[in-house]
Amino acid sequence: MMQDEIAEVVDRKVEEARPLVERIAQEVWELSELSHEETRSAQLLMDSLEESGFTITSRGTAGVPTAFVAEWGSGGPVLGFLPEYDALPGLGNEAVPRREPRKDGTTSGHGCGHNLLGAGLVGAAVAVREVMAERGMPGTLRVYGCAAEETQGAKVYMAREGLFSDLDAALHWHPMSYASTFNLRLAAMNQVAVEFFGRTAHAGMEPWNGRSALDAAELFAHGINLMREHVEPTARIHYVYQNAGEAPNIVPDYARIWLIVRDLDRERVERSTRWIEQIAEGAALATQTSSHVEVPFGMYDLLPNDPLARRMQAHLERVGVPEWTAEEQRFARECQENFEVEISGMATKVLPLSGEDFIGASTDVGDVSWNTPTMGCTMPTWPEGISAHTWPVVACGGTSIGIKGAMHAARVLAGTGVEILTDGELREAARADFEGRTQKDPYTPLPVSGAGGSGEEMEPVAGAKQSASNTGRGESS
Numbered sequence: 001m002m003q004d005e006i007a008e009v010v011d012r013k014v015e016e017a018r019p020l021v022e023r024i025a026q027e028v029w030e031l032s033e034l035s036h037e038e039t040r041s042a043q044l045l046m047d048s049l050e051e052s053g054f055t056i057t058s059r060g061t062a063g064v065p066t067a068f069v070a071e072w073g074s075g076g077p078v079l080g081f082l083p084e085y086d087a088l089p090g091l092g093n094e095a096v097p098r099r100e101p102r103k104d105g106t107t108s109g110h111g112c113g114h115n116l117l118g119a120g121l122v123g124a125a126v127a128v129r130e131v132m133a134e135r136g137m138p139g140t141l142r143v144y145g146c147a148a149e150e151t152q153g154a155k156v157y158m159a160r161e162g163l164f165s166d167l168d169a170a171l172h173w174h175p176m177s178y179a180s181t182f183n184l185r186l187a188a189m190n191q192v193a194v195e196f197f198g199r200t201a202h203a204g205m206e207p208w209n210g211r212s213a214l215d216a217a218e219l220f221a222h223g224i225n226l227m228r229e230h231v232e233p234t235a236r237i238h239y240v241y242q243n244a245g246e247a248p249n250i251v252p253d254y255a256r257i258w259l260i261v262r263d264l265d266r267e268r269v270e271r272s273t274r275w276i277e278q279i280a281e282g283a284a285l286a287t288q289t290s291s292h293v294e295v296p297f298g299m300y301d302l303l304p305n306d307p308l309a310r311r312m313q314a315h316l317e318r319v320g321v322p323e324w325t326a327e328e329q330r331f332a333r334e335c336q337e338n339f340e341v342e343i344s345g346m347a348t349k350v351l352p353l354s355g356e357d358f359i360g361a362s363t364d365v366g367d368v369s370w371n372t373p374t375m376g377c378t379m380p381t382w383p384e385g386i387s388a389h390t391w392p393v394v395a396c397g398g399t400s401i402g403i404k405g406a407m408h409a410a411r412v413l414a415g416t417g418v419e420i421l422t423d424g425e426l427r428e429a430a431r432a433d434f435e436g437r438t439q440k441d442p443y444t445p446l447p448v449s450g451a452g453g454s455g456e457e458m459e460p461v462a463g464a465k466q467s468a469s470n471t472g473r474g475e476s477s
Contacts, residue, residue: 002419007318009134010418013127017230020048020094021123021406028115029398032087032108035148038066041085042145045122047420049143052126053133061145062118062157069163072129077421078140080170080372081125081413082365083118084149087111093391095398097334098221104202113175113405116397118404120379123415132417139421142167148366152191152297153364156349158379160445164371168427169308169420172365173409175397176378177386180351183309183375186302187236187262188269190295190363194280196222198289200253210251211288214244217255220283220291224259227275236262236360262362265301298446302366303357303437307424307429308375308416312342315415316377321347322404331399335392341385346401366407370443377412381405397416 002010028041046056049070058069091109094100101107110116125143132139144163147154165169172182196217201210219241228237239259245252259276264270277293284291324332329345336343368374381404382396396402419426 002415002422007415008243010127010131010147010414011411013130014123014407014414016130017123017126017410018407020052020126021410022403023120024048025119025403025406026398028085028118029110029402032092032106032110033085034089034108035086035151036064036066036085038147041118042066042068042147044087045083045145046120049125053129054125054141054143054355061267062154062161062163064147064154064157066145066147067154067158070143071146073132073138073140075138075140077138077168077427078142078166079128080164080167080368080418080419081121081141081143081417082146082155082170082172082368083121083143084114084146085118086114086148086150088150088389091389091391091394093394095390095395097331097395098338099391107311109391110397111389111391111393113388113393113397113402114149116402116406117173117379120409121171121413123406123410124171124417126210127410127414128417128421131414132421135227137421139147143394149364153299155364156297156299156367156446159367159371159443164368167372168371169366169430171413171417172368172374172376173413174376175381175393175402175405176388177380177382177384178347178351178378179316179349179380180378181309181313181316181353181375182302182377183304183306183313183354183356185304185356185358186233187264187358187360187362188266188299188301188366190261190269190273190298192259192261192273192276193294193296194257194259194276196220196253196255196280196284196287196289197290198253198287199253199293203249203251207251211252212251213255213289214252215258216283216287216289216291219240219286220257223279223283223416224276227279231272232263232268234264234358234360235268237259237272262360264358269298290463299362299364300366300370300443302363303369303374305369305373305375305430305433307372307426307433308373308420309353311419311426312375312377312412312416315412316350318415319405319408319411320350321380323407324348324401324404328399328401331401334395335395336383336385339386339390339392344384347384367443370438373434375416377409379405379409379412384436422451439451
């Protein structure tokens with residue numbers, strides 16, 4: 001653990017970065033730009049980093065237009081920071097403790113707190129830079145502008161190009177309802193697009209001349225729901241209909257379902273994906289239609305790192321959770337009341353270090369963790385008992401509650417970062433842990449489609465036209 005004197009310096013540098021953190025958090029909250037559309041948000045982060053002494057070394061990184069890389073320093077050790085800044089559709093909310101659309105008409109919102117996530121990581125990177133400059137510490141800081149985490153995360157495309165392979169470690173954090181070290185296993189994931197093609201006909205006059213793509217899609221969805229009985233408890237399969245016909249008096253000749261498949265590791269995800277392909281083929285055969293299955297995007301599971309987790313836990317316990325004012329606790333309790341969960345307010349304690357528990361969520365940080373030792377933390381920025389991707393998360397992210405969480409996370413990240421840069425034994429232990437987890441089954445980039453790595457503009461993942469190309473992973477039948 002670092003000496004108290006160095007810890008005080010780190011905390012002071014983070015506090016000096018407060019105006020920067022507050023400005024990024026508030027402006028990105030107001031912008032609430034969706035994945036692949038975060039043009040102004042990304043520019044704000046780049047401008048802030050340049051003003052703080054960093055150099056933007058890459059724009060449109062790995063073919064993702066709203067991704068970037070910023071650097072400061074030279075030589076080793078090399079430490080990476082992973083800010084995100086995309087919002088979610090349909091979650092726009094005023095910064096009030098009730099469901100209330102934004103007055104400016106913005107319908108998207110930071111339902112995962114990425115405005116705070118990006119602000120906190122930039123603040124941590126700037127603080128570490130100041131400590132390094134003041135003390136003449138060697139090393140390189142690299143900030144990756146990680147666009148589009150909510151859909152087709154830029155980290156996956158960056159990992160395909162080897163942009164994390166020279167790091168000694170990478171740091172991240174996530175807003176949450178509690179404070180903990182990210183010593184977790186998160187799920188691997190595939191996004192699967194399933195299309196069915198039939199033949200139109202007048203649904204009343206001569207339906208026998210039609211072949212319904214919607215019938216195929218419904219039969220396919222039934223097959224998925226039967227499949228769910230026979231998958232392991234770690235599996236998650238969820239879907240939406242993206243196209244199911246235009247009018248009920250026309251037999252639909254096209255239907256499209258979008259699925260997300262998650263599980264403990266890549267092998268299990270691939271096994272479930274092959275099963276899904278078989279269900280699609282069977283549904284097409286049963287309805288005399290044809291099917292097309294594509295896997296345009298996938299991610300690795302998140303690997304923990306025991307030495308980094310223990311060190312970050314020490315910093316988390318040193319920093320603690322924010323001291324909430326009575327007004328902030330009232331705001332939190334009112335959110336809970338209106339969301340109809342137990343009324344307990346904001347978290348007030350740090351959770352103990354977990355034992356590498358598995359949870360069913362996914363993140364493109366997983367691909368980073370298969371390329372370099374990686375660790376993060378969570379910090380409360382919304383009330384207890386409330387899930388991510390909801391309006392209270394958006395509301396709290398636009399208030400002092402969110403800012404306090406981002407600042408405390410920045411202190412934890414900056415403290416851990418300085419230790420990684422100055423403690424060779426910690427770096428060696430983290431690398432040994434990483435190699436022990438990845439040696440048997442090293443990282444193999446997934447055959448993702450889209451523009452990542454191509455330099456071309458990416459099409460939003462939700463667009464129905466996105467399945468037009470076959471990446472070789474999915475097959476037509």
